[in-house]
Amino acid sequence: MGDRAAPGGRRRTGIAGAAIGMVAAGVAAGVVAERLAVGRGIRRRARQALTAGVPYGGLRGTPGRAVADDGTVLHFEVDEPDHPGVRRPRGRLPGSRRPAAPTVVFCHGYCLNQDAWHFQRAALRGSVRTVHWDQRSHGRSGRGAAQRAGLPVTIDQLGRDLRAVLDAAVPEGPVVLVGHSMGGMTMMALAAHFPDWVRQRVAGAAFVGTSAGGLGEVNFGLPVAGVNAVRRILPGVLKALVARADLVERGRRATADLFAGLVTRYSFGSRDVDPALARFAELMIESTPVDVVAEFYPAFQEHDKAAALAAFAGLPALVLAGERDLVTPSGHSRAIAALLPDAELVLVPDAGHLVMLEHPDVVTAALSHLLARAGVPVGPLPGGGPELPDRSPGPSARHGAVPSAGMDALHESTTATTAPVTSARITVGTPDRMQELGRRLAELLSPGDLVLLSGALGAGKTTLARGLGEGLGVRGAVTSPTFVIARVHPSLTGGPALVHVDAYRLGGGLDEMEDLDLDVSLPESVVVVEWGEGKVEELSEDRLHVVIDRAVGDEPTGGEDHDVREVSVTGVGQRWKAADLSSLDA
Numbered sequence: 087m088g089d090r091a092a093p094g095g096r097r098r099t100g101i102a103g104a105a106i107g108m109v110a111a112g113v114a115a116g117v118v119a120e121r122l123a124v125g126r127g128i129r130r131r132a133r134q135a136l137t138a139g140v141p142y143g144g145l146r147g148t149p150g151r152a153v154a155d156d157g158t159v160l161h162f163e164v165d166e167p168d169h170p171g172v173r174r175p176r177g178r179l180p181g182s183r184r185p186a187a188p189t190v191v192f193c194h195g196y197c198l199n200q201d202a203w204h205f206q207r208a209a210l211r212g213s214v215r216t217v218h219w220d221q222r223s224h225g226r227s228g229r230g231a232a233q234r235a236g237l238p239v240t241i242d243q244l245g246r247d248l249r250a251v252l253d254a255a256v257p258e259g260p261v262v263l264v265g266h267s268m269g270g271m272t273m274m275a276l277a278a279h280f281p282d283w284v285r286q287r288v289a290g291a292a293f294v295g296t297s298a299g300g301l302g303e304v305n306f307g308l309p310v311a312g313v314n315a316v317r318r319i320l321p322g323v324l325k326a327l328v329a330r331a332d333l334v335e336r337g338r339r340a341t342a343d344l345f346a347g348l349v350t351r352y353s354f355g356s357r358d359v360d361p362a363l364a365r366f367a368e369l370m371i372e373s374t375p376v377d378v379v380a381e382f383y384p385a386f387q388e389h390d391k392a393a394a395l396a397a398f399a400g401l402p403a404l405v406l407a408g409e410r411d412l413v414t415p416s417g418h419s420r421a422i423a424a425l426l427p428d429a430e431l432v433l434v435p436d437a438g439h440l441v442m443l444e445h446p447d448v449v450t451a452a453l454s455h456l457l458a459r460a461g462v463p464v465g466p467l468p469g470g471g472p473e474l475p476d477r478s479p480g481p482s483a484r485h486g487a488v489p490s491a492g493m494d495a496l497h498e499s500t501t502a503t504t505a506p507v508t509s510a511r512i513t514v515g516t517p518d519r520m521q522e523l524g525r526r527l528a529e530l531l532s533p534g535d536l537v538l539l540s541g542a543l544g545a546g547k548t549t550l551a552r553g554l555g556e557g558l559g560v561r562g563a564v565t566s567p568t569f570v571i572a573r574v575h576p577s578l579t580g581g582p583a584l585v586h587v588d589a590y591r592l593g594g595g596l597d598e599m600e601d602l603d604l605d606v607s608l609p610e611s612v613v614v615v616e617w618g619e620g621k622v623e624e625l626s627e628d629r630l631h632v633v634i635d636r637a638v639g640d641e642p643t644g645g646e647d648h649d650v651r652e653v654s655v656t657g658v659g660q661r662w663k664a665a666d667l668s669s670l671d672a
Contacts, residue, residue, distance in 0.1 A: 142366040142443075143201035145208060147218065152254035154222065154231070154247045161226035162219035162255050163200065168212040188260040188289045188462050191217045193248065193269030195295070196382060197374040199225030202266065204366075205446030206453060214462050217255045221268065222247055223378045230381075239382050241389045244268070245275025249283070252276075260289040262460050264453065266442060267414055268382075270296025274391035281397040290402040290460030292453060295411055295439055297418035298425070299390035355410030355438035367440055395425045402459035403429035406452055408437025408444070430455065433562065435574060508657040510667035515650050520546045520634075523653065524553020526670050527632075531558070531612050533582040535661070536626045538618040541634030546651055547616045550632065551586055554614060560584045574611075587615040589622065628659030 147163035154160055167187075190210065194202045200218035210216055220227040221244060233239060252261065265273040270293040277284045353367045403426050407419035416433050423431040432452050434445050442449040514520045527550075531537070537554070539547040548565065555564035560575035564586060575584040615622050623629065633654045655667055 142204045142363065143370075145201070145204060145211070147216075150255055152219075152247075152250040154243075154250050156243075157231040158222045158247070159228040160219060160222060160247055160251055161228075162217055162251050164255060165207065165211055165216045165218075167215055187214065188262045188457075188460055189215045189217055189256045190262045190264060190457065190462070191219075191248075191252065191256065193219070193263065193265035193272050194221060194224070195267030195269050196386075197224070197371045197379060198266075199370055199373070201225075201366075202370060202440070203264075203442060206264075206442060206450050209446075209450045214457065217251070219248075219251045219255070221272070223381070224374060229378075233381050239385045241268075241271050241275045241385050241391065242279065243275075244272040245277075245279050248272050248276045249280055252287075259287075260461075261287055262290040262292070262457060262462065263288055264292040264294065265296060266294040267296050267439065268386075270294060271298075271386075271389055271391060274298060274394045277397035278391055278394035281394075284397040288398070288401060290404075290456050291398050292404040292406065292456055293419070293422055293429075294404075294406045294449065295408060295414050295419070295441055296422070297389070297414045298392040298395060298422050300418065300421075301389060301414070302387045352412055353438055353440040354444050355408050355441075356436045356444065359444065363443060367443060392421075392425060395422065398426060400428060402456055404432065404452055404456040405429045406432040406434065406441065406449060408434050408439065408441040410435075410437060411439045411441070413439040431565070507659065507663045508665055508667055510655045510670050512653045512655070512671045513650065514546070514653055517546065517549050520549045520651065520653075521553035521556070523670060524550040524555075525557035527630075527655070528554045528557025528612075530665060530667075530669075531582075533610050533612065534626075535612050536622070536629040537612065537614045538622065538629060538631050539614060539616045539634070540619050540632070542636075545634040545636070547634060550634070550653075551614050551616070554612070555584050555586070558582065558584050558612060583611040585611045585613045587613065587618065587622075589615055589617045626659070628661030629657075630662065631656040631658060 145165075147165040150162050150164060152160045152162060192200065192203045192206070194200055199220050203218060207216065207218060222228070222230040222239075223233065230239060230243075232243065263273045263276075265271070273291060273293070354364070405419050405423040405426065407414070407416040409416050419431065419433070423429050430452070432448070434441055434448050437445050437448075512523060514523055527537075531554075539550060541547050552564040555562075555575055558575075558581055559577060559579035560583060561578050562573075562575050564573075564575060564584070573586050575586065577583050613625070619631070631654075633656075635652045635654075636649050655670060657663075657665055657667065
C-alpha cells in the first residue's frame with residue numbers, strides 16, 4: 087500500500103504545484119521581466135549588500151518570557167519610559183486618585199516578528215511604556231508545543247497566547263492594544279475568550295490591516311477562477327509542504343530573486359519603496375520556516391471574530407489600512423469600523439499590507455491620536471516623530487506655535503497684495519443644510535482653488551467639507567483628517583481631486599506646511615484647509631475664506647445639530663472678482 091500511495095502523493099503535489107504556478111504566473115511574469123536584464127550573480131550580491139546594511143529591526147528592550155497554556159515559551163520585550171511623568175502600570179498608587187499610564191502592547195502579523203513595528207517603536211521609545219512580543223513559532227518565541235504534538239494552529243490559541251503575555255508583562259494597569267493583520271485577529275480572539283478582562287483593562291485598541299473574518303473570499307489580486315481552484319487543493323499542498331519542508335526551503339532559497347519580487351508585490355502598494363526597507367520585510371518573511379507558514383495558513387480561512395469586537399465598543403479605537411492591501415483588503419477594515427462606530431477609520435492611499443513600514447509617519451500620527459484619546463500622558467515624540475495631540479481648546483495653544491511676530495509678518499506679506507473682492511453671508515440651521523451649502527460651493531470651484539475654513543471646534547467645518555466632496559464627485563467619505571493631517575480624494579468624474587487638510591495640529595510655520603507639498607497639489611486640485619488662516623495664505627493670492635460662527639444669541643447645546651450657524655464666504659484675489667457668491671444663499 088505504501089509503495090502505491092507514494093506516486094499518488096507525488097501526483098497530487100505536482101498538480102497542486104502546477105495550479106499554484108498558473109495562478110501566480112501573472113504576478114511572477116512581471117517580477118521576472120523586471121529582472122531579465124540583470125544577471126543572477128549581480129542580484130545575489132545586491133541582496134547580500136542590502137542584508138548587511140539593513141538599518142531596521144535593531145531596537146531591543148528588556149527581555150521577558152511568558153508561558154502559553156500548552157507550554158509554548160513566548161518572548162517579549164519591554165521599553166520603559168525614560169522621563170518621570172509616566173508611571174509604570176501598577177494600578178492606582180497609594181493615596182492617588184489617578185490611574186497609572188497605559189502600557190502599549192504591539193502584536194505583529196503572520197510571517198513577521200516584533201520588529202515589524204520598528205518605526206512606531208522608535209517614535210514612542212522613552213515616552214511611554216511599550217511591550218513587543220513574538221507570536222508562537224515566530225521571531226524569538228518557541229515553536230508551538232501543540233503544533234509539535236500535531237494539533238493545528240487556531241486564532242483562538244493566539245488570543246490565549248496574548249493573555250499569557252499580558253499577565254506576565256502587564257499584570258496590572260490599563261493597556262492599549264495595537265495589532266497588525268494576524269495581530270489584530272489575535273486581539274479579537276482575546277476579546278472572544280476574555281471579554282470582561284478587555285472591558286476592565288483595555289483603554290484603547292488599534293486594528294491595522296486586519297480582518298474580522300471572510301478571508302476565504304480574498305483573491306490576492308489574482309484571477310478568481312484560478313484562486314478558487316487553488317483553494318480546493320490547498321489543504322493537500324500544505325500537508326505536502328510540511329512533509330518535505332527541507333526540500334521546499336532549498337527551493338525557496340534557489341528562487342530568492344522571484345521570492346523577493348513577490349514579497350514586494352504583496353507587502354507594499356507604492357513603487358518607490360526603499361530597497362533596504364523591502365529587504366527588511368523580505369528577511370522577516372524568509373525567517374519564518376515554511377512548515378510554520380503551512381501550519382498557520384488554515385487558521386485564517388476559519389477566522390470569524392466579528393462578534394468579539396463588541397468587547398471593544400465604546401473604547402477609543404483606530405482602524406487603519408492601506409487602500410492597495412491585497413492580503414487583507416481595505417474593505418475588511420471598513421467592516422470592522424462599521425462594528426465600532428466610535429472608531430477612527432483611516433485608509434492610506436498608495437499603501438499595501440505593511441502600511442506601518444511603508445507609511446510610518448501616517449501610522450504613527452494616527453496611533454498618537456489614539457494614545458491621546460486613551461489617556462497616555464506623553465509629550466512630543468522623539469526621533470522626529472509626529473507630536474502627540476494635546477487637549478487644548480484651539481490651535482493657538484498647541485506646543486511649538488509660531489511667535490506672534492512671525493505670524494504678523496506672514497499676514498503682512500499676503501494682505502499687502504490681496505484684498506477681499508466679494509462676499510456673502512448665509513444662515514444655516516442644520517447640519518444637512520451645511521452639507522448642502524458645501525455642495526453649492528463646489529459648483530463654483532475649479533482646479534487650483536484654495537479654500538480656508540475657519541470656526542470653533544464643532545462649528546461644522548468638516549460637515550461643509552463633506553458637502554464639497556459630494557459636489558466635486560470625489561472618492562471616499564470626507565471625514566476629519568486632524569491626526570493624519572491631510573487626505574487626498576481622487577475625482578470619480580474626471581474633475582479635480584479634493585485635498586482635505588486639517589492644520590489644527592500644525593504650529594503655523596511655513597516649514598510644516600511645506601512638508602505637505604500643497605503647492606504641488608494645488609494646480610490640479612481643490613485644496614481645502616481647516617484651521618488654515620494665518621498658515622497657508624502664501625500658497626495663492628486667490629482664495630476663498632469661509633468662516634463659520636454660531637448665530638448671535640444662540641447658546642451651544644452640546645452638539646452642532648441644534649445650533650444655528652452664520653457662514654461668511656469671502657473671495658480674495660482676481661480669481662473671485664467676477665464671482666457671484668449670492669447663489670450660495672439659494
